[in-house]
Amino acid sequence: MTATDTPGAFSAESWLDTDLDAWTRKVLRRQFDPETGSPYWLKQVPELGFDPLEITRYDELSAFGNFDLSVLRDLDPVDMLPQAVERPLTGRVFESGGTTGAPCRVFYTERMAEVVAGWWQYSQETAGFEPGRTWLFAGPSGPHLIGSMLERVTRMSSSILYGIDLDPRWVKELIRGSRLNEMNQYVDHTSGQVIAILDSQQVDYLETTPAMLQVLLRKRPDLVGKLQGVGLSGTHITTKQYEDFKAAIAGDVICVRYGNTFGCGMGLPYEEGSGRLAYVSNYPQATHAVVDKDDPTRLVGYGELGRVRLTVLHEDLFLPNILDRDQAIRHDTGPQWPCDGVANVEPLTKSKSAPEGLY
Template identity: 45%
Template structure:
Protein backbone atom coordinates (compact mmCIF):
# COMPACT_ATOMS: atom_id res chain seq x y z
CA UNK A 1 0.00 0.00 0.00
CA UNK A 2 2.80 2.43 0.82
CA UNK A 3 4.28 1.72 -2.62
CA UNK A 4 1.03 2.79 -4.24
CA UNK A 5 1.24 6.18 -2.56
CA UNK A 6 5.04 6.50 -2.69
CA UNK A 7 5.15 6.36 1.09
CA UNK A 8 7.62 4.97 3.55
CA UNK A 9 6.82 2.54 6.32
CA UNK A 10 8.81 1.80 9.44
CA UNK A 11 8.65 -1.80 10.55
CA UNK A 12 10.05 -3.83 13.41
CA UNK A 13 11.37 -7.28 12.50
CA UNK A 14 11.83 -9.79 15.30
CA UNK A 15 13.84 -12.96 14.74
CA UNK A 16 13.04 -15.47 17.52
CA UNK A 17 15.58 -17.92 16.05
CA UNK A 18 18.35 -15.41 16.86
CA UNK A 19 17.14 -15.08 20.45
CA UNK A 20 17.03 -18.88 20.82
CA UNK A 21 20.56 -19.14 19.41
CA UNK A 22 21.83 -16.53 21.89
CA UNK A 23 20.21 -18.36 24.79
CA UNK A 24 21.62 -21.75 23.71
CA UNK A 25 25.09 -20.15 23.48
CA UNK A 26 24.75 -18.85 27.05
CA UNK A 27 24.67 -15.22 25.89
CA UNK A 28 21.76 -14.22 28.12
CA UNK A 29 22.87 -10.58 28.38
CA UNK A 30 22.83 -10.27 24.57
CA UNK A 31 19.41 -11.95 24.35
CA UNK A 32 18.04 -9.60 26.99
CA UNK A 33 19.50 -6.55 25.25
CA UNK A 34 17.99 -7.63 21.89
CA UNK A 35 14.61 -8.32 23.45
CA UNK A 36 14.62 -4.97 25.26
CA UNK A 37 15.49 -3.22 21.99
CA UNK A 38 12.53 -4.87 20.23
CA UNK A 39 10.10 -4.05 23.01
CA UNK A 40 11.17 -0.41 23.04
CA UNK A 41 10.43 -0.15 19.32
CA UNK A 42 7.06 -1.88 19.63
CA UNK A 43 5.79 0.30 22.59
CA UNK A 44 5.12 3.26 20.31
CA UNK A 45 6.12 6.85 19.80
CA UNK A 46 4.42 10.17 20.28
CA UNK A 47 3.89 12.51 17.36
CA UNK A 48 4.18 16.06 18.67
CA UNK A 49 2.79 19.11 16.84
CA UNK A 50 6.37 20.28 16.13
CA UNK A 51 7.29 16.89 14.64
CA UNK A 52 4.18 16.92 12.46
CA UNK A 53 4.93 20.44 11.20
CA UNK A 54 8.54 19.42 10.49
CA UNK A 55 7.35 16.37 8.51
CA UNK A 56 4.94 18.50 6.52
CA UNK A 57 7.65 21.07 5.73
CA UNK A 58 10.10 18.33 4.68
CA UNK A 59 7.47 16.81 2.40
CA UNK A 60 6.68 20.18 0.81
CA UNK A 61 3.14 19.96 2.21
CA UNK A 62 2.62 16.44 0.83
CA UNK A 63 0.32 13.91 2.45
CA UNK A 64 1.27 12.86 5.97
CA UNK A 65 -0.92 9.95 7.00
CA UNK A 66 -1.31 9.40 10.71
CA UNK A 67 -2.83 6.57 12.64
CA UNK A 68 -3.08 5.65 16.28
CA UNK A 69 -2.67 2.02 17.18
CA UNK A 70 -3.00 0.41 20.56
CA UNK A 71 -3.35 -3.09 21.98
CA UNK A 72 -6.50 -4.16 20.14
CA UNK A 73 -7.52 -1.37 17.84
CA UNK A 74 -6.49 1.26 15.38
CA UNK A 75 -7.74 4.72 14.63
CA UNK A 76 -7.36 6.73 11.45
CA UNK A 77 -6.01 10.25 11.61
CA UNK A 78 -8.53 12.98 10.91
CA UNK A 79 -7.35 16.34 9.51
CA UNK A 80 -5.23 18.25 12.02
CA UNK A 81 -6.62 21.42 13.52
CA UNK A 82 -5.14 24.56 15.07
CA UNK A 83 -1.81 24.31 13.18
CA UNK A 84 -1.38 20.69 14.36
CA UNK A 85 -1.93 21.57 18.03
CA UNK A 86 -4.97 19.28 17.82
CA UNK A 87 -4.38 15.91 16.12
CA UNK A 88 -7.58 13.84 16.20
CA UNK A 89 -8.21 10.17 15.38
CA UNK A 90 -11.37 8.14 14.85
CA UNK A 91 -11.52 4.40 15.64
CA UNK A 92 -12.40 1.64 13.18
CA UNK A 93 -16.07 1.72 14.11
CA UNK A 94 -18.10 -0.46 14.69
CA UNK A 95 -15.46 -3.11 15.44
CA UNK A 96 -13.64 -0.76 17.80
CA UNK A 97 -14.99 2.06 19.91
CA UNK A 98 -12.90 4.39 22.05
CA UNK A 99 -13.78 6.37 25.11
CA UNK A 100 -11.70 8.70 27.21
CA UNK A 101 -12.33 8.10 30.89
CA UNK A 102 -11.20 9.49 34.22
CA UNK A 103 -7.89 7.92 35.26
CA UNK A 104 -9.23 7.26 38.75
CA UNK A 105 -12.64 6.02 37.59
CA UNK A 106 -12.63 4.06 34.32
CA UNK A 107 -16.44 3.88 34.33
CA UNK A 108 -16.85 7.64 33.90
CA UNK A 109 -16.26 9.35 30.55
CA UNK A 110 -14.58 12.77 30.66
CA UNK A 111 -16.06 15.86 28.98
CA UNK A 112 -15.12 16.69 25.39
CA UNK A 113 -11.76 18.45 25.23
CA UNK A 114 -10.65 16.91 28.54
CA UNK A 115 -7.68 14.57 28.96
CA UNK A 116 -8.22 11.11 30.37
CA UNK A 117 -7.21 7.48 29.90
CA UNK A 118 -8.11 5.74 26.64
CA UNK A 119 -10.58 2.88 27.04
CA UNK A 120 -11.67 0.78 24.11
CA UNK A 121 -14.13 -1.96 23.34
CA UNK A 122 -13.56 -4.52 20.60
CA UNK A 123 -16.47 -6.33 18.96
CA UNK A 124 -15.76 -8.78 16.16
CA UNK A 125 -17.88 -11.68 14.97
CA UNK A 126 -15.87 -14.06 17.17
CA UNK A 127 -14.43 -11.76 19.83
CA UNK A 128 -15.84 -9.36 22.41
CA UNK A 129 -13.43 -7.45 24.65
CA UNK A 130 -15.14 -4.69 26.65
CA UNK A 131 -13.50 -1.84 28.56
CA UNK A 132 -9.82 -2.37 27.82
CA UNK A 133 -7.78 0.32 29.55
CA UNK A 134 -4.85 1.42 27.42
CA UNK A 135 -1.45 2.78 28.48
CA UNK A 136 -2.38 5.99 26.68
CA UNK A 137 -4.08 9.21 27.54
CA UNK A 138 -5.82 11.55 25.11
CA UNK A 139 -8.33 14.33 24.74
CA UNK A 140 -11.89 13.21 24.18
CA UNK A 141 -12.67 14.45 20.68
CA UNK A 142 -16.16 15.26 19.41
CA UNK A 143 -16.48 13.93 15.85
CA UNK A 144 -19.89 15.61 15.53
CA UNK A 145 -22.26 14.08 13.04
CA UNK A 146 -19.42 13.00 10.73
CA UNK A 147 -18.77 9.77 12.66
CA UNK A 148 -21.00 7.58 14.84
CA UNK A 149 -18.45 7.39 17.65
CA UNK A 150 -16.19 9.59 19.72
CA UNK A 151 -12.64 10.18 18.66
CA UNK A 152 -9.43 10.79 20.56
CA UNK A 153 -6.84 13.52 20.04
CA UNK A 154 -3.29 14.34 21.12
CA UNK A 155 -2.50 10.81 22.26
CA UNK A 156 0.45 10.46 24.64
CA UNK A 157 1.70 7.84 27.08
CA UNK A 158 -0.45 7.63 30.20
CA UNK A 159 0.92 9.92 32.87
CA UNK A 160 0.59 8.57 36.34
CA UNK A 161 3.33 10.75 37.84
CA UNK A 162 4.52 14.28 37.27
CA UNK A 163 7.69 13.14 35.44
CA UNK A 164 8.34 14.44 31.92
CA UNK A 165 7.36 12.37 28.90
CA UNK A 166 10.00 10.75 26.73
CA UNK A 167 9.84 10.36 22.94
CA UNK A 168 9.50 6.57 23.23
CA UNK A 169 7.47 4.78 25.83
Protein backbone atom coordinates in the same frame (compact mmCIF):
# COMPACT_ATOMS: atom_id res chain seq x y z
CA MET B 1 -25.72 -7.20 0.79
CA THR B 2 -23.49 -4.59 2.43
CA ALA B 3 -19.84 -4.54 3.44
CA THR B 4 -20.87 -5.63 6.91
CA ASP B 5 -21.93 -9.10 5.80
CA THR B 6 -19.95 -9.78 2.63
CA PRO B 7 -16.47 -11.27 3.20
CA GLY B 8 -13.84 -9.60 1.04
CA ALA B 9 -15.89 -6.43 0.46
CA PHE B 10 -15.05 -3.20 2.28
CA SER B 11 -17.03 0.01 2.31
CA ALA B 12 -16.24 2.69 4.87
CA GLU B 13 -19.63 4.26 4.23
CA SER B 14 -21.45 1.00 5.01
CA TRP B 15 -19.52 0.54 8.23
CA LEU B 16 -20.19 4.12 9.31
CA ASP B 17 -23.91 3.53 8.75
CA THR B 18 -23.83 0.55 11.12
CA ASP B 19 -26.00 0.90 14.20
CA LEU B 20 -23.67 0.29 17.14
CA ASP B 21 -26.34 -1.29 19.33
CA ALA B 22 -27.33 -3.71 16.57
CA TRP B 23 -23.67 -4.53 15.91
CA THR B 24 -23.12 -5.18 19.62
CA ARG B 25 -26.00 -7.66 19.67
CA LYS B 26 -24.63 -9.40 16.57
CA VAL B 27 -21.16 -9.80 18.07
CA LEU B 28 -22.50 -11.07 21.41
CA ARG B 29 -24.77 -13.60 19.71
CA ARG B 30 -21.75 -14.95 17.85
CA GLN B 31 -19.41 -14.96 20.85
CA PHE B 32 -21.88 -16.43 23.35
CA ASP B 33 -23.82 -18.91 21.24
CA PRO B 34 -23.94 -22.02 23.50
CA GLU B 35 -23.00 -24.33 20.61
CA THR B 36 -20.66 -22.27 18.42
CA GLY B 37 -19.41 -19.44 20.64
CA SER B 38 -15.96 -18.59 21.97
CA PRO B 39 -14.54 -21.22 24.37
CA TYR B 40 -13.03 -18.50 26.54
CA TRP B 41 -16.19 -16.42 26.85
CA LEU B 42 -18.49 -19.41 27.33
CA LYS B 43 -16.34 -20.46 30.29
CA GLN B 44 -16.82 -16.98 31.80
CA VAL B 45 -20.63 -17.02 31.64
CA PRO B 46 -21.19 -18.67 35.08
CA GLU B 47 -19.03 -15.98 36.70
CA LEU B 48 -20.55 -12.96 34.95
CA GLY B 49 -23.76 -12.78 36.95
CA PHE B 50 -25.85 -11.88 33.90
CA ASP B 51 -26.79 -13.32 30.52
CA PRO B 52 -24.71 -11.66 27.77
CA LEU B 53 -27.37 -12.58 25.21
CA GLU B 54 -29.79 -10.27 27.04
CA ILE B 55 -27.59 -7.23 26.40
CA THR B 56 -29.23 -5.06 23.74
CA ARG B 57 -27.18 -1.84 23.76
CA TYR B 58 -23.49 -0.95 23.43
CA ASP B 59 -23.59 1.04 26.67
CA GLU B 60 -24.58 -2.13 28.54
CA LEU B 61 -21.15 -3.63 27.84
CA SER B 62 -20.10 -1.87 31.04
CA ALA B 63 -21.53 -4.94 32.81
CA PHE B 64 -18.42 -6.88 31.76
CA GLY B 65 -16.14 -4.58 33.71
CA ASN B 66 -12.62 -3.90 32.45
CA PHE B 67 -11.02 -6.69 30.46
CA ASP B 68 -7.63 -7.69 31.85
CA LEU B 69 -5.19 -7.98 28.93
CA SER B 70 -2.88 -10.15 31.03
CA VAL B 71 -5.31 -12.98 30.25
CA LEU B 72 -3.92 -12.94 26.72
CA ARG B 73 -0.35 -13.59 27.84
CA ASP B 74 -0.85 -17.28 28.53
CA LEU B 75 -4.18 -18.12 26.91
CA ASP B 76 -4.22 -20.05 23.65
CA PRO B 77 -5.34 -17.26 21.23
CA VAL B 78 -7.63 -19.72 19.46
CA ASP B 79 -9.78 -19.93 22.62
CA MET B 80 -10.97 -16.36 21.96
CA LEU B 81 -12.40 -17.36 18.56
CA PRO B 82 -15.99 -18.52 18.17
CA GLN B 83 -16.27 -22.16 17.16
CA ALA B 84 -18.36 -20.81 14.27
CA VAL B 85 -15.12 -19.69 12.58
CA GLU B 86 -14.48 -22.15 9.78
CA ARG B 87 -11.89 -24.83 10.48
CA PRO B 88 -9.09 -25.51 9.72
CA LEU B 89 -8.14 -22.02 10.85
CA THR B 90 -6.37 -19.60 8.52
CA GLY B 91 -4.83 -16.49 9.98
CA ARG B 92 -2.03 -14.98 12.02
CA VAL B 93 -1.24 -14.67 15.69
CA PHE B 94 -0.03 -11.17 16.49
CA GLU B 95 1.59 -9.93 19.69
CA SER B 96 1.62 -6.68 21.58
CA GLY B 97 4.88 -4.82 22.06
CA GLY B 98 5.37 -6.06 25.60
CA THR B 99 6.02 -2.60 27.01
CA THR B 100 4.48 -3.35 30.41
CA GLY B 101 5.18 -7.08 30.66
CA ALA B 102 5.11 -10.27 28.62
CA PRO B 103 3.44 -9.82 25.20
CA CYS B 104 -0.28 -10.45 24.76
CA ARG B 105 -1.44 -12.54 21.79
CA VAL B 106 -4.51 -12.46 19.56
CA PHE B 107 -5.48 -14.51 16.52
CA TYR B 108 -6.52 -12.51 13.47
CA THR B 109 -8.89 -14.33 11.16
CA GLU B 110 -8.93 -13.41 7.48
CA ARG B 111 -12.18 -11.52 8.04
CA MET B 112 -10.53 -9.39 10.75
CA ALA B 113 -7.44 -8.71 8.65
CA GLU B 114 -9.56 -7.63 5.68
CA VAL B 115 -11.47 -5.11 7.77
CA VAL B 116 -8.37 -3.63 9.44
CA ALA B 117 -6.58 -3.39 6.09
CA GLY B 118 -9.67 -1.80 4.56
CA TRP B 119 -9.71 0.94 7.18
CA TRP B 120 -5.95 1.40 6.76
CA GLN B 121 -6.33 1.85 3.00
CA TYR B 122 -9.24 4.22 3.56
CA SER B 123 -7.11 6.35 5.89
CA GLN B 124 -4.35 6.52 3.26
CA GLU B 125 -6.76 7.49 0.48
CA THR B 126 -8.40 10.10 2.71
CA ALA B 127 -5.01 11.61 3.53
CA GLY B 128 -4.11 11.85 -0.18
CA PHE B 129 -1.75 8.93 -0.82
CA GLU B 130 -1.94 7.68 -4.40
CA PRO B 131 -1.94 4.05 -5.58
CA GLY B 132 0.85 2.63 -7.69
CA ARG B 133 3.64 4.35 -5.79
CA THR B 134 6.77 3.06 -4.04
CA TRP B 135 6.79 2.71 -0.26
CA LEU B 136 9.53 2.13 2.32
CA PHE B 137 8.43 0.63 5.62
CA ALA B 138 10.73 1.07 8.61
CA GLY B 139 8.97 -0.46 11.59
CA PRO B 140 8.20 -3.63 13.54
CA SER B 141 7.41 -6.77 11.56
CA GLY B 142 7.61 -10.36 12.85
CA PRO B 143 4.98 -10.79 15.58
CA HIS B 144 3.67 -7.24 15.20
CA LEU B 145 0.53 -6.24 13.32
CA ILE B 146 1.75 -3.12 11.55
CA GLY B 147 4.23 -4.71 9.13
CA SER B 148 1.77 -7.35 7.99
CA MET B 149 -1.00 -4.77 7.49
CA LEU B 150 1.15 -2.41 5.42
CA GLU B 151 2.28 -5.30 3.22
CA ARG B 152 -1.36 -6.22 2.61
CA VAL B 153 -2.40 -2.62 1.94
CA THR B 154 0.41 -1.94 -0.54
CA ARG B 155 -0.71 -5.02 -2.49
CA MET B 156 -4.26 -3.68 -2.44
CA SER B 157 -3.06 -0.35 -3.84
CA SER B 158 -0.78 -1.91 -6.52
CA SER B 159 2.31 -0.45 -4.88
CA ILE B 160 5.94 -1.51 -4.41
CA LEU B 161 7.23 -1.98 -0.87
CA TYR B 162 10.74 -1.93 0.61
CA GLY B 163 11.10 -2.99 4.24
CA ILE B 164 13.47 -2.44 7.18
CA ASP B 165 12.65 -4.21 10.44
CA LEU B 166 12.74 -2.47 13.82
CA ASP B 167 12.71 -4.50 17.04
CA PRO B 168 10.90 -2.28 19.59
CA ARG B 169 11.32 -4.80 22.39
CA TRP B 170 15.10 -4.75 22.12
CA VAL B 171 15.24 -0.95 22.19
CA LYS B 172 13.00 -0.87 25.27
CA GLU B 173 15.15 -3.50 26.96
CA LEU B 174 18.24 -1.37 26.36
CA ILE B 175 16.51 1.69 27.80
CA ARG B 176 15.35 -0.20 30.89
CA GLY B 177 18.92 -1.37 31.44
CA SER B 178 20.38 2.14 30.92
CA ARG B 179 22.44 0.73 28.04
CA LEU B 180 22.21 3.95 26.09
CA ASN B 181 25.38 3.43 24.06
CA GLU B 182 24.00 0.15 22.73
CA MET B 183 20.65 1.79 22.07
CA ASN B 184 22.32 4.52 20.04
CA GLN B 185 24.24 1.88 18.10
CA TYR B 186 20.96 0.11 17.28
CA VAL B 187 19.36 3.37 16.18
CA ASP B 188 22.35 4.05 13.95
CA HIS B 189 22.17 0.50 12.59
CA THR B 190 18.49 0.69 11.64
CA SER B 191 18.44 4.30 10.46
CA GLY B 192 21.51 3.58 8.32
CA GLN B 193 19.60 0.88 6.47
CA VAL B 194 16.70 3.27 5.84
CA ILE B 195 19.07 5.95 4.60
CA ALA B 196 20.78 3.47 2.24
CA ILE B 197 17.46 2.77 0.49
CA LEU B 198 16.37 6.41 0.38
CA ASP B 199 19.78 7.36 -1.01
CA SER B 200 19.83 4.74 -3.78
CA GLN B 201 16.19 4.15 -4.75
CA GLN B 202 13.24 6.24 -5.83
CA VAL B 203 10.87 6.15 -2.85
CA ASP B 204 7.65 8.14 -2.80
CA TYR B 205 6.27 7.35 0.64
CA LEU B 206 7.80 6.38 3.98
CA GLU B 207 5.87 4.51 6.68
CA THR B 208 7.66 4.66 10.03
CA THR B 209 7.40 5.93 13.59
CA PRO B 210 7.68 9.58 14.66
CA ALA B 211 10.82 8.70 16.62
CA MET B 212 12.54 7.17 13.59
CA LEU B 213 11.49 10.03 11.32
CA GLN B 214 12.97 12.44 13.85
CA VAL B 215 16.28 10.56 13.61
CA LEU B 216 16.21 10.58 9.80
CA LEU B 217 15.40 14.27 9.72
CA ARG B 218 18.35 15.00 11.96
CA LYS B 219 20.77 12.82 9.98
CA ARG B 220 19.65 13.33 6.38
CA PRO B 221 17.13 16.15 5.97
CA ASP B 222 17.89 16.17 2.25
CA LEU B 223 16.53 12.64 1.81
CA VAL B 224 13.47 13.29 3.97
CA GLY B 225 12.92 16.42 1.91
CA LYS B 226 12.42 14.36 -1.26
CA LEU B 227 9.50 12.33 0.13
CA GLN B 228 6.02 12.91 -1.23
CA GLY B 229 4.35 11.67 1.94
CA VAL B 230 4.84 9.90 5.26
CA GLY B 231 2.65 7.55 7.30
CA LEU B 232 3.28 7.62 11.05
CA SER B 233 2.27 5.04 13.64
CA GLY B 234 3.55 3.91 16.99
CA THR B 235 5.25 6.27 19.39
CA HIS B 236 3.24 9.31 20.28
CA ILE B 237 3.46 12.42 18.14
CA THR B 238 3.00 16.05 19.14
CA THR B 239 1.45 18.79 17.05
CA LYS B 240 4.87 20.48 16.86
CA GLN B 241 6.41 17.31 15.41
CA TYR B 242 3.54 16.98 12.94
CA GLU B 243 4.03 20.54 11.68
CA ASP B 244 7.82 20.08 11.47
CA PHE B 245 7.48 16.82 9.52
CA LYS B 246 4.98 18.32 7.10
CA ALA B 247 7.26 21.29 6.46
CA ALA B 248 10.24 18.98 5.88
CA ILE B 249 8.87 16.81 3.06
CA ALA B 250 8.40 17.71 -0.58
CA GLY B 251 4.80 16.53 -0.69
CA ASP B 252 1.87 17.58 1.42
CA VAL B 253 0.66 14.17 2.60
CA ILE B 254 0.87 12.90 6.17
CA CYS B 255 -1.23 10.11 7.64
CA VAL B 256 -1.08 9.51 11.39
CA ARG B 257 -2.54 6.50 13.14
CA TYR B 258 -3.22 5.60 16.76
CA GLY B 259 -3.81 2.19 18.22
CA ASN B 260 -2.28 -1.17 18.96
CA THR B 261 -2.61 -4.87 18.19
CA PHE B 262 -6.17 -4.90 19.49
CA GLY B 263 -7.74 -1.78 17.98
CA CYS B 264 -6.61 0.90 15.53
CA GLY B 265 -7.71 4.37 14.52
CA MET B 266 -6.97 6.91 11.80
CA GLY B 267 -5.95 10.51 12.11
CA LEU B 268 -8.57 13.15 11.42
CA PRO B 269 -7.66 16.21 9.28
CA TYR B 270 -5.29 18.44 11.20
CA GLU B 271 -6.19 22.09 11.54
CA GLU B 272 -2.95 24.07 11.58
CA GLY B 273 -2.51 26.02 14.77
CA SER B 274 -5.31 24.14 16.55
CA GLY B 275 -2.90 22.41 18.91
CA ARG B 276 -4.90 19.21 18.56
CA LEU B 277 -4.12 15.93 16.75
CA ALA B 278 -7.27 13.82 16.76
CA TYR B 279 -7.99 10.20 15.83
CA VAL B 280 -11.10 8.12 15.28
CA SER B 281 -11.32 4.35 15.71
CA ASN B 282 -12.05 1.65 13.11
CA TYR B 283 -15.80 1.76 13.77
CA PRO B 284 -17.60 -0.38 14.80
CA GLN B 285 -14.93 -3.05 15.31
CA ALA B 286 -13.04 -0.74 17.68
CA THR B 287 -14.31 2.15 19.77
CA HIS B 288 -12.33 4.49 21.98
CA ALA B 289 -13.69 6.28 25.00
CA VAL B 290 -11.99 8.72 27.38
CA VAL B 291 -12.81 8.04 31.01
CA ASP B 292 -12.04 9.55 34.38
CA LYS B 293 -8.64 8.36 35.59
CA ASP B 294 -9.99 7.68 39.08
CA ASP B 295 -13.42 6.40 38.02
CA PRO B 296 -13.19 4.52 34.71
CA THR B 297 -16.96 4.02 34.66
CA ARG B 298 -17.43 7.75 33.98
CA LEU B 299 -16.84 9.41 30.62
CA VAL B 300 -15.14 12.79 30.82
CA GLY B 301 -16.62 15.76 28.98
CA TYR B 302 -15.59 16.77 25.47
CA GLY B 303 -12.32 18.66 25.58
CA GLU B 304 -11.36 17.08 28.90
CA LEU B 305 -8.36 14.86 29.59
CA GLY B 306 -8.79 11.28 30.77
CA ARG B 307 -7.65 7.71 30.31
CA VAL B 308 -8.23 5.93 26.99
CA ARG B 309 -10.57 2.94 27.09
CA LEU B 310 -10.79 0.57 24.12
CA THR B 311 -13.53 -1.89 23.24
CA VAL B 312 -12.92 -4.48 20.51
CA LEU B 313 -16.05 -5.68 18.69
CA HIS B 314 -14.88 -7.86 15.83
CA GLU B 315 -17.22 -10.74 15.09
CA ASP B 316 -14.26 -13.03 15.78
CA LEU B 317 -12.72 -11.16 18.73
CA PHE B 318 -14.48 -9.56 21.69
CA LEU B 319 -12.48 -7.56 24.26
CA PRO B 320 -14.64 -5.16 26.30
CA ASN B 321 -13.47 -2.07 28.14
CA ILE B 322 -9.67 -2.31 27.99
CA LEU B 323 -8.07 0.45 30.05
CA ASP B 324 -5.18 1.55 27.88
CA ARG B 325 -1.86 2.89 29.12
CA ASP B 326 -2.52 6.22 27.37
CA GLN B 327 -4.30 9.41 28.24
CA ALA B 328 -6.03 11.70 25.75
CA ILE B 329 -8.57 14.46 25.29
CA ARG B 330 -12.13 13.36 24.48
CA HIS B 331 -12.78 14.66 20.96
CA ASP B 332 -16.12 15.45 19.34
CA THR B 333 -15.88 14.03 15.80
CA GLY B 334 -18.99 15.83 14.58
CA PRO B 335 -21.68 14.43 12.25
CA GLN B 336 -19.33 12.45 9.97
CA TRP B 337 -18.45 9.81 12.58
CA PRO B 338 -20.88 7.91 14.82
CA CYS B 339 -18.40 7.63 17.69
CA ASP B 340 -16.06 9.71 19.82
CA GLY B 341 -12.47 10.44 18.91
CA VAL B 342 -9.34 10.88 21.00
CA ALA B 343 -6.86 13.73 20.69
CA ASN B 344 -3.31 14.55 21.81
CA VAL B 345 -2.59 11.01 22.94
CA GLU B 346 0.36 10.49 25.29
CA PRO B 347 1.46 7.93 27.88
CA LEU B 348 -0.59 7.91 31.05
CA THR B 349 2.64 7.66 33.00
CA LYS B 350 6.20 7.98 31.79
CA SER B 351 8.75 5.76 33.45
CA LYS B 352 11.92 3.86 32.75
CA SER B 353 10.07 0.60 33.36
CA ALA B 354 7.66 1.32 30.46
CA PRO B 355 9.69 3.19 27.84
CA GLU B 356 8.48 4.09 24.36
CA GLY B 357 11.81 3.88 22.49
CA LEU B 358 11.60 3.78 18.69
CA TYR B 359 8.02 2.50 18.71
